[in-house]
Amino acid sequence: MVRVIRTSLYAAALGALALPAIAQDTPTLTVYTYDAFAADWGPGPALKEGFEAQCGCTLDFVSAEDSISALRRVQLEAETTRADIVLGLDTATIGEGMATGLFVEHGLDLPAFDIPLDWTDEVFVPFDYGYFAFVYDTETLATPPASFEDLIALPDDFKVVIQDPRSSTPGLGLILWIKALYGDGASDIWQGLAPHVLTVTSGWSESYDLFLSGEADMVLSYTTSPAYHVIAEDEDRYQAAKFTQGHYTQIEVAGILAASPDQELAREFLAYLVSPQAQAVIPETNWMYPVTEPEGGLNPGFDAMIDPQPALLLDAEAVTANTRAWIDEAFAALQ
């Protein structure tokens, strides 16, 4: 029996060896990204089709579990990496990216971005953005809290479900959101939140599933989450709770690796990524706001989203330097 398995493994390996021999003559651009971006339901397939139609090249998305893992993979592969671009780091993880010293300035003349701050970064190019928010069900909650203080003042059986900042983007977002608003008082807010936290899940999916099954009154997610339900399911019962003091911003970015042999092609892709054509793909596959006016305009389903102003954002260097301490602070208060 062992021999049978070995033979089939060899067969599988040999079969796979035959694949990459194809398309040697056209250049290949390899983009490392997070799984949801590259997968069937994400923006990946449409972007691949769109870019390949104009570049005369092959665009390869290689996905890791999340964007940090994609970055770690490049670090591990060091000089032998196939990656030209890492796509999907965000405002909370840009600092980690810079610290690796693996990226180069894009040198592009970028369009004016329609994002909530002046973008001056010479290395990373933003391709979508959104805001963290608590999402609730209007059929079970008439008036949602309008601030963290409101939320804390609710009875203890009012439950929210949040995510682990060490493994989830929104989870980290909440740490930064509370830090941006309360600074040294963040610990008090976390202590106040503690009785309301139903649980802290490792990923966003687990939280959102608990919320949809009615286990929690609110879930930590994005202001744009309701757009999915409106546009894809024609369902308007889910809304984001507007916090009057503002919502924390997440801007997702892509950057070119110094090791990329074809910098020109990499630049071409980044320019494409912020073009009206590519920006038209992103909102309804990644459920985030486009950074420039998309071709054909933004789906009106997004109009019903709350206005998250004032948009909050902490300095990237401060975030990188203090993230661990802030997570410890939050956990200490939650326990």
Add this chain to the structure above:
Amino acid sequence: MTAGSLLAWRPGRLLTGIAIALAIAVLIVSLLATLWIAGQRFPTTGSNVADIGHLVRMSAIQAGISTVLSIATGIAIAWTIDRLRFPGRALVIGLLSTALVLPALVVVSGLVGIWGRNGWANAVLGLFGQSTGGSIFGLGGIIAAHVILNGAFAGRIFIDRLAAIPPEKLKLGRSLGLSAGRRFAVIDAPALASSIPGLAATIFLLCFTSFPIVLTLGGGPANQTLEVAIYQSVRLDFDLGAAVKLALVQLLVCAAIIIPATTLSPAATLFGRRTQIVWPERRAVSLMQAGLLALLLIGFIAPLAVVLMRGLGPAMGSLLSQPAFWRATGTSLAIGTLSALLALALALGLAMARAMMAGNRPARAALGLPVFTYLAVPAVVLSLGFFLLARFLGIPTAMAAPVVLVIANALLALPFVFAALAPPLEALLNRHARLIRALGLSSLTQWRRIEWPLLGQPLGYALAVAFVFSLGDLGVISLFGTSEFSTLPWMMYRAFGAYRTNDAEAIAAVLLILSVTAFVGIPKLFEKLTHA
């Protein structure tokens, strides 16, 4: 003279077992070593994992309680189902270990669907103006989930052990008119004993390292495991050296459980043909068993029913029409089949060698240890290790992915396969040792005439466990670049992540149906094959 020394001396079998044990040890050491070496290359801010002692203590307490309760529950389940005959019994047995192998997200979702504040239990109690009161989130919820998952698995293994009690023993017991208590102590307990240490070790490891369940039901950072800390040092801090150190701590703690379990495990003695003898208990005891059965159905089967009901909606139709779904199904089935065969071969090799070592405790431990090692290494460390190892060997990562997945799944399933297979194999060999010696059977003839025909049921179940494990797991190749390569659980997680809850629930239902089919079908198939 010990029973072991009666066995025919088979150097070939012993060498195969030793070779497998060594191969697994070498693999684990290489995975950790590559990671350690790679860790030296990267500057790190230093991972400062607070209070490892506390984490270990918390995890050990939780896992200890979960294990004891799981084994006790498993015995109660086996005791009940062994005695009762009712329509749908085969299906209930088939469902028993299904939850163990489903993705954690599905299991938690099913549990919360019953016991959550919006679950069925509260809906029913609500009719009478009552509620379940407590919350499923917290230490209680974690332990409940672990007991439901592992208790059912233990019950499934124990049912087979009870079913294999030789009929003459039962006849004798009945003619002596043993009371229910005496009957359990004299006839059942010895049959179960040889399976308990291995099972307990497996369950402890599973609960000790359980990451998604602990996090999701944990109710906050108070309930954490070492595995979460390791995840942090890898992902956030990229401190690979620290990750290896923490993994070693986890290995050491686990070894403290595994070594006694594998060394002390008594040699199994009871083994007979599947018996048709039904020896019901007295009325009062039978009523109690019926009550237990009802509890069992509510506790163990209802969460699965939730998963099934949610999944069998309109989304199922659209799912079945997606080519991506069929590709993922094909990949899952292929990987499941290959890993299951590999796991079975490894478990057989180790179990056959170990059976010859009945009196030799160090040898038993050496052959038993590799079975559990893989389970004791955190998934994120394995994932990185495999990735680095593939690169070190010069295998392109995308190509290595399916091979790694097959090996990883086979090793992950190994303790479960071993728990199902090793005790009956050993019992069978002890029972027939004299016969095998007297007839001077060769190793191959021994397999064809004695082991294969008599082990049909456990072989079938072991294969089913391994197969379904591989259908349900995906943890280890997160770095391998997999957008082209998808399995059913992967597709399910992606659907959840893309807000497509209905699609995800439909896939969960498909996974459940596949698992139950495998658990009912594969053992039946093996019974047919071996009796042919």
